[in-house]
Amino acid sequence: MTSSSTELKQSRRSFLKSTAMGSGGLMISIALPSCANLKNNGMQHAGETDQWNANAWLRIDSNNSIHFVLDRVEMGQGTYTGMTTLLAEELEVDPEKVNVSFAGVDSVYRNTIYGIQITGGSTSVTSSWHIIRAAGAATRIMLIKAAANTWGINANECNAENGAVINKSNGHPLFDQQITFGQLASIAATYSVPNDIPLKDKADFKVIGKYNKRLDALKKATGTADFGIDTELPGMKYAVFTRAARWDSQIKHFDADQIKKMPGVEQVFAINKPSTIGIAIVAKSYWQARKAQRALNVEWYKSELTDVDDASIFAQYKKDLAADSGNNVRSEGDTKSALENAAQTITAEYEMPFLAHATLEPQNCTAWAKPGSLEIWAPTQSPDMAQVAAAKATDYSLSNIKIHTTFIGGGFGRRINQDFVAEAAAISEMAQQPIKLIWSREEDTQRDWYRPSSYHKLSASINNSGEITGWNHQMAGSGVFDYFVGDAAPAQYPFMPKFMFGILESAGKLGEGIIAPADGSIYEGAEAIPYDFANINVDYKKSDSGILVGNWRSVGYSHNGFIVETFIEQLAQLPAIKAQKDSYQFRYDLLKNHPRAQAVLKMAAAKAHWGSPLPGCTQGISIHKSFGTWVAEVADVQIKNSATNDNQIKVKRVVCVVDCGQVVNPDIVIAQMEGGIIFALTAALYGKITIKDGTVQQTNFHDYQLLRMNQAPQIDVHIIDSDEKPTGVGEPGVPPLASAVANAITAKTGQYFYSLPLTLE
Amino acid sequence: MIKLTVNGIEHSLDVEVDTPLLWVVRDFLGLKGSKFGCGAGLCGACTMHLNGNPIRTCITPISAVADQTITTIEGVGNVDSLSSVQQAWIEHNVPQCGYCQSGQIMSATALLASNAQPNDHDIDSAMSGNICRCGTYPRIKAAIQSVAANKATNNVELFTNIMETK
Numbered sequence: 001m002t003s004s005s006t007e008l009k010q011s012r013r014s015f016l017k018s019t020a021m022g023s024g025g026l027m028i029s030i031a032l033p034s035c036a037n038l039k040n041n042g043m044q045h046a047g048e049t050d051q052w053n054a055n056a057w058l059r060i061d062s063n064n065s066i067h068f069v070l071d072r073v074e075m076g077q078g079t080y081t082g083m084t085t086l087l088a089e090e091l092e093v094d095p096e097k098v099n100v101s102f103a104g105v106d107s108v109y110r111n112t113i114y115g116i117q118i119t120g121g122s123t124s125v126t127s128s129w130h131i132i133r134a135a136g137a138a139t140r141i142m143l144i145k146a147a148a149n150t151w152g153i154n155a156n157e158c159n160a161e162n163g164a165v166i167n168k169s170n171g172h173p174l175f176d177q178q179i180t181f182g183q184l185a186s187i188a189a190t191y192s193v194p195n196d197i198p199l200k201d202k203a204d205f206k207v208i209g210k211y212n213k214r215l216d217a218l219k220k221a222t223g224t225a226d227f228g229i230d231t232e233l234p235g236m237k238y239a240v241f242t243r244a245a246r247w248d249s250q251i252k253h254f255d256a257d258q259i260k261k262m263p264g265v266e267q268v269f270a271i272n273k274p275s276t277i278g279i280a281i282v283a284k285s286y287w288q289a290r291k292a293q294r295a296l297n298v299e300w301y302k303s304e305l306t307d308v309d310d311a312s313i314f315a316q317y318k319k320d321l322a323a324d325s326g327n328n329v330r331s332e333g334d335t336k337s338a339l340e341n342a343a344q345t346i347t348a349e350y351e352m353p354f355l356a357h358a359t360l361e362p363q364n365c366t367a368w369a370k371p372g373s374l375e376i377w378a379p380t381q382s383p384d385m386a387q388v389a390a391a392k393a394t395d396y397s398l399s400n401i402k403i404h405t406t407f408i409g410g411g412f413g414r415r416i417n418q419d420f421v422a423e424a425a426a427i428s429e430m431a432q433q434p435i436k437l438i439w440s441r442e443e444d445t446q447r448d449w450y451r452p453s454s455y456h457k458l459s460a461s462i463n464n465s466g467e468i469t470g471w472n473h474q475m476a477g478s479g480v481f482d483y484f485v486g487d488a489a490p491a492q493y494p495f496m497p498k499f500m501f502g503i504l505e506s507a508g509k510l511g512e513g514i515i516a517p518a519d520g521s522i523y524e525g526a527e528a529i530p531y532d533f534a535n536i537n538v539d540y541k542k543s544d545s546g547i548l549v550g551n552w553r554s555v556g557y558s559h560n561g562f563i564v565e566t567f568i569e570q571l572a573q574l575p576a577i578k579a580q581k582d583s584y585q586f587r588y589d590l591l592k593n594h595p596r597a598q599a600v601l602k603m604a605a606a607k608a609h610w611g612s613p614l615p616g617c618t619q620g621i622s623i624h625k626s627f628g629t630w631v632a633e634v635a636d637v638q639i640k641n642s643a644t645n646d647n648q649i650k651v652k653r654v655v656c657v658v659d660c661g662q663v664v665n666p667d668i669v670i671a672q673m674e675g676g677i678i679f680a681l682t683a684a685l686y687g688k689i690t691i692k693d694g695t696v697q698q699t700n701f702h703d704y705q706l707l708r709m710n711q712a713p714q715i716d717v718h719i720i721d722s723d724e725k726p727t728g729v730g731e732p733g734v735p736p737l738a739s740a741v742a743n744a745i746t747a748k749t750g751q752y753f754y755s756l757p758l759t760l761e
Numbered sequence: 762m763i764k765l766t767v768n769g770i771e772h773s774l775d776v777e778v779d780t781p782l783l784w785v786v787r788d789f790l791g792l793k794g795s796k797f798g799c800g801a802g803l804c805g806a807c808t809m810h811l812n813g814n815p816i817r818t819c820i821t822p823i824s825a826v827a828d829q830t831i832t833t834i835e836g837v838g839n840v841d842s843l844s845s846v847q848q849a850w851i852e853h854n855v856p857q858c859g860y861c862q863s864g865q866i867m868s869a870t871a872l873l874a875s876n877a878q879p880n881d882h883d884i885d886s887a888m889s890g891n892i893c894r895c896g897t898y899p900r901i902k903a904a905i906q907s908v909a910a911n912k913a914t915n916n917v918e919l920f921t922n923i924m925e926t927k
Binding site: 078212218223226229230285359440441442672676677678714715 | 779780781792793796800804834838839843850851855856862884885889893901
């Protein structure tokens with residue numbers, strides 16, 4: 001038994017609970033804390049006779065079918081396969097034999113790291129590594145005990161394998177007897193969960209670290225995976241929702257009469273809730289609703305944002321930071337005097353743009369308001385926040401709102417904000433019929449919760465021996481926490497009445513960093529700079545732009561991976577330093593307190609043949625830690641003569657090395673690195689949302705471009721073999737990429753980059 | 762009434778003539794495998810075959826395809842009878858979120874139907890109209906190349922599920 005499993009023994013025991021089912025099945029669920037009151041809000045199994053516990057994870061039926069409730073949504077990052085693999089490992093079944101369903105809302109499904117039911121922050125495997133395996137292991141122990149009692153032998157004379165228990169007491173495999181889990185379920189269900197639930201050692205793993213299939217690939221290759229947008233209900237109508245160009249505008253006037261006469265249109269009405277404002281059109285078909293919307297004229301009241309644009313936003317960041325450096329988030333040594341006494345000082349200012357998520361499945365939600373109950377089908381990253389958003393937008397209470405989750409056509413953090421759920425809920429309540437709300441791509445691009453733009457000021461001091469003596473990084477920008485706490489705070493306290501939601505939101509805002517996690521969305525990755533400098537100072541001044549902001553794949557690391565690693569490159573290029581070592585060695589030596597980082601960097605340099613770029617290319621290197629995971633990337637980049645900037649920068653190859661501790665599914669780790677690199681390259685080459693007159697200028701994929709196959713580089717991913725605890729995978733491939741590419745261009749042209757997307761001089 | 766043949770089955774539909782084919786197939790015929798991504802022919806999530814050629818159905822009015830033959834992802838193969846491209850997609854673990862993959866498979870199938878041995882450039886040209894936000898391009902390319910390699914031995918079935926017409 002591993003030491004970590006010993007530590008967790010008591011909590012595991014008190015968590016898990018077994019239940020017998022009428023039909024002779026066994027159910028493993030989690031005992032609810034006494035204050036929780038969310039009954040009947042768990043997953044629903046249509047047409048099943050047995051009551052399925054609201055908070056169940058695992059059920060074995062007498063027909064030997066095994067059902068697992070996935071409480072972390074599948075949006076491409078691989079939870080559907082990874083979490084099932086964790087369970088299957090300890091239960092001793094083939095992961096493919098497990099039927100996976102998506103969880104509804106229940107406090108037991110909360111992410112233990114955040115205290116709400118959220119899939120984000122690259123935390124799924126980290127937060128479930130023990131508890132899901134414990135559920136599988138406890139069940140296996142109970143099934144073995146049931147078999148041993150049936151045969152009248154000791155449990156240690158039995159083995160669980162492939163969904164059955166084998167009697168090994170007869171001395172020869174030929175005489176082995178076996179009973180399936182299904183046959184044993186009714187007996188096992190009479191036992192309580194064992195006190196001691198040892199988990200397997202790494203050496204005994206059969207599927208963890210080895211399983212290389214994707215359990216959702218068959219559905220997704222045949223068009224049979226049901227995404228949110230595929231939800232169908234009897235009598236369902238289609239809705240579109242017209243929002244103001246500036247999110248804070250109120251409706252002044254609209255003319256519904258002409259719209260109501262258009263073909264297929266059934267209802268036209270305004271919704272005027274605190275955070276859900278617009279005109280809904282409900283029609284028989286999506287196309288009829290969308291056509292009618294084109295004829296709709298709405299007059300809006302003047303917005304606070306009318307005069308806001310990128311120039312005014314950055315001017316505000318700079319002014320705010322100059323007036324007050326804000327919170328000190330890291331202070332080591334005396335950076336001020338290091339800078340004052342330096343032989344040389346290097347300074348730089350960075351401006352990072354707003355970015356849209358551009359999930360390929362546009363925001364959508366299906367809602368069915370009935371007397372006394374509201375059901376929601378939503379591709380959401382946070383079902384309990386969806387429940388709160390629906391409650392706020394309607395007269396329903398939390399306990400009367402049931403959330404169903406679906407496969408998700410890309411999340412990247414967008415679906416942590418629940419505006420699309422609030423809208424659908426409010427529209428269905430007004431329409432008194434089931435509706436599916438679908439956003440157009442233009443709406444999706446123009447009403448996102450953007451990666452915040454931010455302003456950064458860096459300076460470094462160098463002494464006469466060419467050593468960096470001080471590092472000062474100050475920054476300003478909006479924090480994303482303020483933009484989801486309104487749904488997140490009530491989700492933590494579902495027993496609170498609705499009139500308390502506003503107070504909970506305010507308490508959440510005030511408690512940021514105290515009772516709620518600190519909002520590192522601007523500074524994370526900057527404050528944790530790993531390089532061994534004697535004097536380090538990092539300050540963050542919160543400066544709200546008024547533009548909606550949210551979590552964008554790798555959040556604060558997405559810009560700080562670029563800023564820190566390009567500024568480090570600028571230092572590495574100083575003659576006094578360059579004379580001694582190259583930019584790989586410069587980083588390596590400064591990472592002496594981080595052996596895992598050194599190993600990652602070293603392997604990346606070796607695998608990329610650092611120093612011997614591909615023909616016509618130069619190389620750039622970068623390393624960044626995010627979500628507990630170290631990733632180093634080496635980019636081989638060619639600069640071509642071409643009319644347009646985006647065709648000039650050709651990334652030929654990216655070599656990526658990742659240390660994410662123990663791996664559950666190696667091929668999914670590789671896929672997440674590949675995907676993170678392409679996501680980040682999109683931002684490096686094209687990514688920029690611009691604001692003019694308080695409105696977003698981009699609308700669709702022609703002016704908010706995404707990388708296409710002909711621009712995708714060759715990507716080689718290598719995983720460090722590790723016994724450490726598993727850390728994040730979904731996001732950490734993103735942060736080092738833009739700097740690796742920028743540094744490769746610097747090596748060729750000498751140009752330094754202080755903004756994105758990369759623009760050649 | 763507009764008539765068209767989808768996956769070998771003839772349909773007569775009473776819809777507004779400017780309704781895009783995508784929404785007719787999804788919401789009137791109930792075939793949900795084809796996806797809505799941009800509504801402007803820019804992302805390829807809605808790709809179907811019109812008389813064997815890949816088209817962007819989010820901008821194709823139903824009137825433009827009257828009396829013609831449409832194939833959707835459901836007509837390429839199904840879970841019990843996968844086409845060679847679908848098989849390759851699973852073997853290479855291509856999908857992440859999976860939302861774009863029906864469109865990707867339609868474009869790849871059309872490419873391989875017209876060009877048994879596409880080179881790198883052919884694949885890029887045929888596939889660059891299909892966006893994958895998850896970044897599965899390297900695997901899409903590898904999957905197409907593996908089908909092309911099998912095609913040399915004739916061991917390839919690009920369509921396994923089209924109903925026989927009449």
